[in-house]
Amino acid sequence: MILKSFQLIDKKMPEINIKNLDNKRIEFTLPCETALLKLITAHVDLLHSCGGKGRCTTCKLKVWSGSENISEETHSEQNFKRLGALKADERLACQCVPLGSLEVSVPKSSQMPHLSYNF
Numbered sequence: 001m002i003l004k005s006f007q008l009i010d011k012k013m014p015e016i017n018i019k020n021l022d023n024k025r026i027e028f029t030l031p032c033e034t035a036l037l038k039l040i041t042a043h044v045d046l047l048h049s050c051g052g053k054g055r056c057t058t059c060k061l062k063v064w065s066g067s068e069n070i071s072e073e074t075h076s077e078q079n080f081k082r083l084g085a086l087k088a089d090e091r092l093a094c095q096c097v098p099l100g101s102l103e104v105s106v107p108k109s110s111q112m113p114h115l116s117y118n119f
């Protein structure tokens with residue numbers, strides 16, 4: 001993934017609320033971190049079988065709100081959407097950079113067996 005310069009929405013640091021992990025909130029300290037990198041460093045386990053290269057779709061996140069606060073879809077995400085492997089309301093955590101607040105959930109296909117999800 002090529003990182004472009006990103007502009008924060010509302011000049012506040014991005015924040016992710018994970019609805020199906022008891023509404024866990026994660027605040028970003030750097031404005032250009034991918035969602036996957038931030039979740040991992042915040043000790044939130046998320047599948048990422050290809051190591052964050054945008055090749056596997058195991059790091060899916062369903063976006064409930066704030067889709068306008070995320071970086072543009074990468075070619076990898078566009079390709080997976082074209083192939084039907086990624087739904088319109090899903091993003092790859094390894095490819096997207098949150099630029100403002102958003103609410104997400106981890107779809108069943110990407111859930112870790114040792115974590116308890118609300119849905």
Ligand code: FES
Pocket residue numbers: 047048049050051052053054055056057058059092093094095
């Ligand atoms: S970790 Fe494989 S696509 Fe994100």
